[in-house]
Amino acid sequence: MAEVERLQTIQQLQFEARDKAERLLRLWFARQLDLLTGQVTLTPRPVSLNSFNGTYEQDGERYFFKTHVEEQSALSEYYHAELLHEAGYNMVLPLRVVRQEGRQMVIYPLVRWPVMFDLMRAVETGTPSPVPAQTLVAAERRACERLLEIYRATGRLSSADEHATAPVHQLFWHRLTGGRLSSFYRGQAIPLPRVAGSDQEEIRFEDLLRCRWVVNGEALSRTLGELLEEAQNRLHPRQAALTVIGHGDAHFGNVFLEGERDYLYFDPAFAGRHAALLDVVKPLYHNVFASWMYFPRETAQTLTLSVALHRGRDGERLEVTHTYQPAPIRQAILTTKLRTLLRPLLTWLRDEGALPADWERWLALALLCCPLLTINLLDHGRIPATVCWLGLTQAVTLGNLGLLPWHELLADGE
Incomplete structure (x- = not known):
């Protein structure tokens, strides 16, 4: 019992x-x-x-x-x-x-409206869907416009002590420091996808933390260890901020589509008063980049990914190449969210004198937490080795670059 x-x-x-x-x-x-x-x-x-x-x-x-x-x-x-x-x-x-x-x-x-997660997956995979892609994108646009209105209506300054109590920090800083990172990865060996001519079969997580990364030909400046240390400092809950009333975890699994038009939210487990930028992170990541997380074996069937480990006088370097790209419907959702929500949100925060100078790093490090700490990437019974490495690669890439690859969509908010 x-x-x-x-x-x-x-x-x-x-x-x-x-x-x-x-x-x-x-x-x-x-x-x-x-x-x-x-x-x-x-x-x-x-x-x-x-x-x-x-x-x-x-x-x-x-x-x-x-x-x-x-x-x-x-x-x-x-x-x-x-x-x-x-x-x-x-x-x-x-x-x-x-x-x-x-x-x-x-x-x-009991709610009988369809869940956005299922509607997006149908469009993503090309299976028959009761709601076309353009309707889903239009619903996202309306939801972003409404969110911005709510943010502006509920926004106010919160002290460091008040902000520290916000439930949303459970999704980020508390997962980094409260045991999840250690229980998932510390002391664990990570299998390497087999590469011709290589006898290296795995790498210890502690060694991985020190590796430099090159992803699809682009050298990333920070190691995973450096990113995690930076995240523990920058994402600390005890920071004064302009806060809003937010859902905190509004990924599409927590959203119905009511009347093929409006988002109907449920499961506000992490809702409360918290920094507006933190409110956009989970839906931004999970609704756009995380299909592999929910469908790991299906992803592995079409994913091409290789990992090469090189040792030199300057330490170890990982070269990862992969073919993973969000489906067109998810890229359309990303474009809509950046243009309709994040861009005007940055402008509003700047006008209020409340946009943190390090907001890009802050957002990048919060995004890192999503692929690394939502699930255990070393759950070998569920996550194939190539998908594990895709998750690690996304974490390191987002932690280094954040939304830099999509800066043109945020240009008016700069």
Whole structure:
């Protein structure tokens, strides 16, 4: 029963023994919520990297539930739907919330609108989609315009102490320093994709931290070790900032498309008052660059990636070449987000005298956290070696360059 109490057991079982996971969850509902349910149906989804969700039946009605299973949780409050609703977000409001440490569960009315994650994937793969690509891009544009309005309406200065309590930091600094980085990678060996003429089969993570990188012919100036040290300093939560009310984790797995027009948000586990630039990071990365994370084996089938390790007097150098590119629909979402949200956001922050001088580094280092710390890239049962290296390469590239390759889209905000 102790395993059931943690809920992480159910999250893991949903992919390999769903019937058992559903039985355990029905028991959990009875023990923890005094809730006698009929049918409980889990919905294992690629987007459920650190959570699970599904539906249950009670008295002839069906309800939707979702939970997070963060082990190194630094949050005191998980669900803030009412806060977002009052700020102007189109929200699915929860019917019931459990906020016990290690047992964070939220119950929603059942929503029958399609999820943006599924609609994007259909367009991305060329499978029949009920909503065309241009409709998805138009919805993103409206959402960006609305977000900017909310940011401006809710923006105010927060002290360093107030900002330090924002839940969104759990997605970045707390993952760097709270145990996730160490538990995923410290002391681990990373297999190298096989290269003709090379007898090197793996590299230790501690050695990887010191390597210089050349990615698709471009030399990157900072090592992963240097980036992680910089991130721990620059992303520290205790910094005064102009803050806004934000969702914090509005990737497309947490967004319905209502009436083929408007975003309907749910699961505000990391919502609160935090720096506006930090609010855009998770949706920017996950909605554009992270298909490999949700579909690692499918990605490996079409991905060409090679890694060469060179040793010299100046240390070790990794040369990585790869063919991964976001699909056209995701590139269209990126263009829309940069032009419609980030560019005017930078202008607004600058006009308010609140744009940090190091905002580009700050954004780059927050982006680094997404591919490196959302999932364990060394989960060999799930992540093929080439996809592991793609994730590492994205982390180092974003940490070095940030949005530099797309600066022309931000030109008016400079």
